[in-house]
Amino acid sequence: MDAILLQILNGLDKGGAYALIALGLTLIFGTLGVVNFAHGALFMLGAFCAVTLKALLSLEKVVLDETQQTAWGTPMEIRTPYIEAWLGDFGVTLLDYSVPVSILVAIPIMLIIGIIMERGLIKHFYKRPHAEQILVTFGLAIVVQEIIKSQFGANPIPQPAPDIFAGSADIGSLLGFDPGRVVYPWWRMVYLAFAGIVIGGVFAFLQFTTFGMVVRAGMADRETVGLLGIDIDRRFTIVFGLAAIVAGLAGVMYTPILSPDYHMGMDFLVLSFVVVVVGGMGSLGGAVAAGFLLGILQSFASMNEVKSILPGIDQIIIYLVAVVILLVRPRGLMGRKGVMET
């Protein structure tokens, strides 16, 4: 029972990341009709907002100590972070909380990146076939990741969670299990809560604001909304920026779980596309539901008991589900009738 509970938690946590990326993907597809293969790169760029902020906060004053030498015979460098020297304990705290603080930095940066990406490149491909959209956005993703690699290197860069969230919570003892049987890292629980808040925020924005209402109307019938004199293209550009923010924030908060490197977006992109297809292209609710569902399925498929019966199932389960869904219900679990059914 404890093993099942732990795998459900794993699945929810993993599903949270899938859902956040898939939400943006399906939002872009639903509004602009673009299959955006650069969306994983936005997740990665968000993570590197956190890396950059931490690097800036960690800038050090370097003083050469001529009395000591390195192993290669040069004077030893004595390094003191500026932030500590200038702000004292507050500086130390700021450095400790660099990941959550990065959210504030990532929101405007990701919005600008999203708008530049849409206005500068993707809008020229609206009327092109999906194959061309995929090629150009995939190419863009490769360019972005190579730029990141040239600046930050290829190795993962650790981003620790704030000290207060280090270690694990013994949640099993709250549920009547023996102490230590069901423990789960604090930061993963924070991530799960964060994913829930962001998903809820996006839904609320689209459901309860005038802007959201117009966007939903545009998703349903773009032409009619245009005939009413509403500049739907401008709103869809902002939706692209919103999707970029969601992907970026998912990346920022994921950095303590997965040390960021230039390739992390590509690793999530394929899975997130499968999530979108299973949930239904253009369906926001479908993306979220499929994200959590596939996350949980993937976790259960990794259990030793399951793998002993079906070796390798953990590596194919998501694709297996996608194949079944495409055969049985091509529009996905919650997709609109007619979308991707021809």
Next chain:
Amino acid sequence: MSSNSFNRRSLLKGGVALGAGLAAPTIFTSSAWAAGYTNEPTGSTVTFGFNVPQTGAYADEGADELRAYELAVKHINGEGDGGMLNTFSSKALQGNGVNGKKVVFVTGDTQTKSDAARASAKRMIEKDGAIMITGGSSSGVAIAVQGLCQEAGVIFMAGLTHSNDTTGKDKRANGFRHFFNTEMSGAALGPVLKNAFGTDRVAYHLTADYTWGWSQEGSIKKYTEALGWQTEAAVRTPLGAGDFSQYITPVLNSGADVLVLNHYGKDMVNSLTQAVQFGLRDKQVNGKDFAIVVPLYSRLMAQGAGENVKGIFGSTNWHWSLQDEGSKAFVKSFGQEYGFPPSQAAHTTYCQALLYADACQRAGSFKPSDVGAALEGFEFDGLGNGPTLYRADDHQCFKDVLVVKGKENPDSKFDVLEVVEVTPRAQVEYPADLLGGELGPYNNGG
């Protein structure tokens, strides 16, 4: 009409005779007789081919390998401070190139993909005239490129490859490895783990699902089970899984009190970080402190795992903090050139370039079979690992192996590992037939 008349036929005959006469004094020397091997150098230079990951997951290791190769070429050609040429026991190289030829080099990008690595090696051999190929940061790539070099008739001096198979079941006559292997890691770690954790332990393995991971898992199981440890489970994880939480949670209540992470590179960084986040380093099981072991450490990767490596045992081929004369000379030379200490990948590739050049010089030839004969059974010292043997039977170097531990209080970002034991060469030696495979004959190409 005269039979002695001077005509075209007689001129040709005379020319051939004169040419043979002039060539006679040199035709019996090895280099002249060696005509017909792949890319025999004819000009004033000889071209080395450095095949390293310049893109992809191991690009940072590849960059360090390339730095080391460039430094080695400088030293072989007599530039710079000479580095480990000054401490190398063989004094064949004089700092004027190899066999009177200046060393130049070409590079290829393996991308840490076997097909890309073979393509770049093929290009360097066929288009650039490389006399040898060296480098790489993965066993899958090393085995693939070694096979290609055997077919092409050039020597392959392997870079960072740790799988037993490289000089075991997949060994080839034209291939040579300086780096240690999983068998040696197991032999070196076993006694240290016994001292640190005792003989009554239950291990749980998470293993990268490819040739190196299987090799590493097998070796650690062999040596820990010999100590009396039990193996609770050995679970294969997909390469590049990213999030390992679904593989780590079953460890929590499995009854195991040791987690062995047979992961390297990004997988190691992620699985170790996540295992620590799940509280495994601070857990108590069976009345004992839970332990994590990372059998193959890389300093570059350990930096990626940050504070999570503290106190975690593993093994490594070489470390820049060693205090022998060879290591000090290399660290000084590399550090002054680039501003930071070299990695183990840089060390092994530097050594391979020097060892190849030295073997060519001693053989007086670049012909693969002559160079191979010079490397086989070669005993040397002064390259940072103590007295070393290039064993003739499998073309594997035997030398001391380092057992290291994540440092508790590092002085700098490079200072993440501390050497806890230098395991003597005798303890990691094994019979040549243990790992199977056949070297087969040399291929000189031509």
